[in-house]
Amino acid sequence: MSRPWESWDHVLKVDPDKELYGDETFADVCRTGTDAIEIGGTLDVTTAKMERVMTACSEHDVALYQEPSNPAVVVEDEALDGYLVPVVLNATDPFWITGAHKEWVRIANGVDWDRTTTEAYVVLNPDADVAELTEADCDQSPDDVAAFARAAERMFGQEIVYLEYSGTLGDPEVVAAADDATEEATLFYGGGVGDYDSAYQMGRHADVVVVGDLIHDAGADAVRETVQGARDATAETVSPDSG
């Protein structure tokens, strides 16, 4: 499988269980300038809700991925560019490290391996639904997170390391530590990004800034600003003058 995320700066995560902002449509959602849309949520996601979002987004020219929160909601759809499957490295319930994945392989009528990639999550906001669900141990120092990131890349061959602060803006020092610890893997950061400045701040360290709730709470224009923040941060970090 190619690694399109290596060239991404920004991902928009759409929760199929949440309404769009105001009278916005999926056409608006698909025109924020993001590099890819990930469809996924932690709670109350069903295949019907997934399919509704997928069908609507597939009419527009944007890369489309499903992020299934559990094996029961995987939707087979040719419109998808692929599946990004979370593996929660700091879950204390092993179901979210290997159990869900084993169940998926067991019950699936064949997994589309060419379009399936795992994301090595480190969940860091103890108040987030995902932390509660996976019983994640969120008490992690920058050194701990760096070690998780390096283990993910070097021991487990993960192409994507995902620092997940869902619902709150994370600690830039932690993101910087994970950035320093990884060489090949693409570092995703998600959580609490709500404007240009926060996208820029996290994009200075992460390769890809993931924005979720903002599309539901403030709409496409607000998300467009975060795309710009992430792009500008990338442009500066690759600039020879950036130090």
Ligand code: 1GP
């Ligand atoms: C959630 O990381 C994403 O999985 C984005 O988080 O909803 O806080 O933007 P927010």
